[in-house]
Amino acid sequence: MKKLFNLVEVTLAIAVVGIGIAGVMSLFPVGFQASRDAIGDNYASCAAEQFISFFSRKCNDPTDLGSGKDFWETYISWDNGTASNFADDVAGSILTTIPTAADETAITFSTTAVEGNIYPDSNASPNPQLYRIKAGSSLVIDFHATVRIWRSQLNGLWIFEDNMDIPHAIATRINIEISWPVEKPYASREKRYYTAELFRQAE
Known part of the structure; x- marks a missing residue:
């Protein structure tokens, strides 16, 4: 007669x-x-590459953006007097301060979901330091992030046997932070940081 499994064996097997x-x-x-x-x-690195490519292409574009200022003078630094006197330079609209979480919540972004879309806030005078990325469709959002941009000085460059801090009128470092998902509080988001050093060509 064939032996059957008992209850203990079945229980142990389960x-x-x-x-x-x-x-x-x-x-x-x-x-x-x-x-x-x-x-x-993947989305963050692609977006950062787009921003860096844009700045690299536009930083020496002489096109007048208004009031006789080109891209560098509008967004980075504007010479307000003697070219050799950097003390009188005026900061452009991309500041050296990092946009805060309060800055982000104070502005309104578009709610349209477009694949790979990068867009500024929808105010009449958009903040050039804050952008949104939304990738996906109206049904599924793959990636929803905030982009923060600020500039910082190039410090301690060794040039002609001299340790120099380079003024923004000549060169600057563009810093990019991408944080996601925007539905989470800023402190709880994933964050990635990217930088690019830009130099203005001599006129």
Whole structure:
């Protein structure tokens, strides 16, 4: 007569299978999070590359953007007097201060979801230091991030055997922070940082 499994053996078998399934299931959240991080990193790096390419292309564009100022004078630094006297230079609209979470909540962004779209705030005079990225469709948003831009001085450059701090009228460092998702408080978001050093050609 064939021996059947008793209740203890069946219970132990179910327990072993259950432990195995639980172990496999515990890996799913880790995999999903890794996938989300990879998607975010990809979108963030592509967006940063677009911004850096834009600044690199426009920083020496002599086109008058109004009031006799070109791109550099409008957004980085404007010579308000003697060219060799950097003390009288006027800061452009991209400041050296980092936009805060309060700055972000104080402005209104478009709610339209367009694949790979980068857009400023919808005010009449947009803040040139804050942008939004929304990638996806009206049904599914793959990536929704805030872009913060500020500039900083190039310090400690060794030029002609001299340690120099370069004024913004000659060169600047553009800093870009991309944080996501925007639905989370700023302190809880994923953040990536990118920089580019820009030099103005001599006129």
